[in-house]
Amino acid sequence: MAHDQFGGLTGWDLEGFHGGGDTEVWRRLGSHVVTVPDDERGEVTGVRFAVWAPNAKSVQVIGDFNWWTGDPMRLVPGSGVWATFIEGLGEETLYKFRIETADGTWIDKVDPMARFSEQAPTNASIVYESRYAWSDDEWMARRREAQAHREAMSIYELHLGGWRRNKSYLDLAEELVSYIKWQGYTHVELMPVAEHPFEPSWGYQVTGYFSPTSRFGKPDDLRHLIDKLHQAGIGVIMDWVPGHFPKDEWALGRFDGTALYEHADPRQGEHMDWGTYIFNYGRNEVKSFLVSNALYWVKEFHIDGLRVDAVASMLYLDYSRNEGEWVPNEFGGRENLEAIDFLRYVNRHLYEREPGVLMIAEESTSFPGVTKPVHQGGLGFGFKWNMGWMNDTLRYLQLDPIYRQYEHNLLTFAMVYAYSENFVLPISHDEVVHGKGSMINKVPQDDWRKFATLRAYYSFMWSFPGKQLVFMGCEFGQRPEFNESVSLEWWVSELWGHGGLQRLFRDLNMIYRSSPPLYRLDSDPAGFSWINADDNAHNVLSWIRHDGEGNHVACLTNFSPEPLRDYEIGLPLAGTWEEILNTDAPIYDGAGEFGNLGEVTAVEQPWGHFPARANVTVPPLGSVWLRRSDAQ
Incomplete structure (x- = not known):
């Protein structure tokens, strides 16, 4: 030769x-x-x-x-x-x-x-070689200087095939970008786009870790979509699945006739719940494969962040296993030490190689230090999904208002641990599938109360410490559960209630992004002060958000169907507070009857631990936000 x-x-x-x-x-x-x-x-x-x-x-x-x-x-x-x-x-x-x-x-x-x-x-x-010429230099330069914890982050999670059916990456580069920009989200999060044969797995059973799914076009078409999102000022997070892979005989499993990528022992190498194999994180070649894969998406596709799926299943050897079905670690414990080392490795490496990248853990346990730096003994993620907040608040949302006073702690408990990690508040696809019901159908009583409650809930969420994530269709109150095989019911956004909710989301994003108190100190207790955490009799929560630079936003949410008139609150400053949000406004399909005529006047009279007080009207099943700065 x-x-x-x-x-x-x-x-x-x-x-x-x-x-x-x-x-x-x-x-x-x-x-x-x-x-x-x-x-x-x-x-x-x-x-x-x-x-x-x-x-x-x-x-x-x-x-x-x-x-x-x-x-x-x-x-x-x-x-x-x-x-x-x-x-x-x-x-x-x-x-x-x-x-x-x-x-x-x-x-x-x-x-x-x-x-x-x-x-x-x-x-x-x-065989494929990219020839794509990127046009997002400005975005990539800004990403390298980003301080995500101190910046606004509202994330729109979507499944590319179910957002609008039969759309290509190139179609989405026009339609999706236009919609996200109009709605005002800072980021999109794509459910897995790596190749997967079984569409109802939504991409969580990957057979081609380096291969963007060809359902929507070629790899460079996906690059074009990401490029267009970046040019519109929108970041791109991708779900990444290093926790398990499917058993399809033509893919990774038993690749050369032996357990190559997975553990040979089913007590370590198989997820019984999902019918999948678990990667052998202690094997050097597997570590090279997976860390390379994470870097590949960030480097070759300009992905801004990876939301790592099913981290809890990686951390614990006994995850979803009975006694005798798992192998303890070398110290006799249940922690998967090899997986922990791997997660630290991938987080450390990506943050070193690509400053500004986001590493986000879907982690549902109380494992300590998920977002603590590796050099301080943590796992090294930038953010963690706050599953506790999500579970508690959705339980509250589903209660008839008359019973909410007895479960008030479901809305306040998250503040006990709010600064233990850097949190994302997730209303994700997992909450609107498999019989859990859509968000609108979780809320009891008639449509007026359903929509009003959702408007109040999302306003409560957007003003709570932590970054926000909402799944596609929730922004206009889609009634059916998520189904990857059909498009969202876009036509309902023309209807009463649905359209109002969609317009509210746009304004939530716009007000949030223009109000540093709502995001600047998300990870710092100095950014939050309760006005009243204990008014369970009225189903009301109220607090102040601060940005550390003299700007304040007061947030009040009434989860009762009774309006509150002349509701007395304490405030950090006397003077005029501008009403920047009222979820009862007619533009959101509210009644328009319970507002503050655009402003509230606070007088210099002590109230609790505040030097000023004011009387406020809070609509039934509604939220009011008020804004003031020291400079006024």
């Missing part, structure tokens, strides 16, 4: 992969169009294929270029990686790996490092 049979790949190139320290392994494994020296012709171009299969007897690459019959691959010296270079091949080539296991069985596998794949039900890997 006149040229290098491995396409320039050497055992030296793979040392980092085998040592757990190669965080850009997609550059070495998988398929790449490369040009290599040739003794006779100077150089030749083709595709280099490389795959990790250390326990295979032999490996072939099969594809449309050889009628799926197989070209032999060879072990790169000093590694468990098989590779070959095939001259003349280029982009759009379809291929798989045919692996002979130790017992002589042949299995066909898709490429774990494929950067593009066929759309289900077919699954071949596709």
Whole structure:
């Protein structure tokens, strides 16, 4: 052979992969169009294929270029990686790996490092090289300087296929960007976009970790969508699933006939609840694979943050297991020490490599220090979903108002631990599926009360310490549960109640983003003061948000169907307080009968721990926000 049979790949190139320290392994494994020296012709171009299969007897690459019959691959010296270079091949080539296991069985596998794949039900890997020219330099420069904890963050979570059916990445680059900009969210969060064969898994059962799903177009089309969001000033968070992967025989599971990416022992390597395999976080090559995957999305697709799915299932060896179904760690405990080390590794590495990136944990337990820096003994995430706040407030929301006075603590308890972590308040897809009911259908009584209560609830949420996340369709009160196979019911936003709620969300976002007291000190107790935490008799909560620079927003929410007139409150400053939000306003389909004529006057008379007091009207099942600054 006149040229290098491995396409320039050497055992030296793979040392980092085998040592757990190669965080850009997609550059070495998988398929790449490369040009290599040739003794006779100077150089030749083709595709280099490389795959990790250390326990295979032999490996072939099969594809449309050889009628799926197989070209032999060879072990790169000093590694468990098989590779070959095939001259003349280029982009759009379809291929798989045919692996002979130790017992002589042949299995066909898709490429774990494929950067593009066929759309289900077919699954071949596709040779792909990006040629995308980004236009988001301004956004990326600002991201590197960002201080997320001190900035506004309201996140719109969506499933690309269910937002509007049959829309491509390119369609969404127009329609989704326009809608998000109009609504005023700072970020979108995409449910997993990595390739997955089973649509009802919503992307949480990944078979192509480096391959954007081809349901909506090519990888560069997704880059275009992200670019357009960035140009519109909108950040992009992506759900990332390093906790488990499906058992499809053609994907990662038992890749070379042995447990390669997963633990061999089902007590460590299988999720019984989900019918999936668990990654072996202690194996160096698996660490290289997963950390590389996280960096790949951030670096190659300009993703601004990863929301890490099912962190609780990673942290505990006995997660959803009975006695005898799990293996204790080396100290006899239930913590998965290898997974903890891996999470610290990936968080530390991404924050070092890509300053300003967001790492967000979906973590439902009381595991300490999820958002504490790694060097201080924490896991190193930037934010954690506040599942306790979500569960408590939704329980309260579903109560008939007459019973809410007895469960007042459901709304106040979150302040006990509000500063133990950096929190995102999530009303996610998980809350509107599987019989839980849509948000509008969680609320008791008639439509007037349902919509008024939702307006009050979301205003309560947007003014509470923590960043906000809401799932698509909630912003206009969609009645059916989330169903990935149909579009949202956009037509209802033209109807009474639905349209008002949608307009409220727009104003919540606009007022929130223009009011630093509502976000600047989310992670600092100095940013919050109770006015009255104990008025359970009226189902009312009231507090002040501060920005540390002399600006204040007073937030009052009445979860009773009775209006409050001349409701006395304490305030930190005397003078005129502007009414910047009233959820009873006609524009939100409220009655328009219970307001403060645009302002409230506070007089210098002590009230509780405040130097001033005022009388306020708070609408039934409604919220009022008042704003004042020291400079006035």
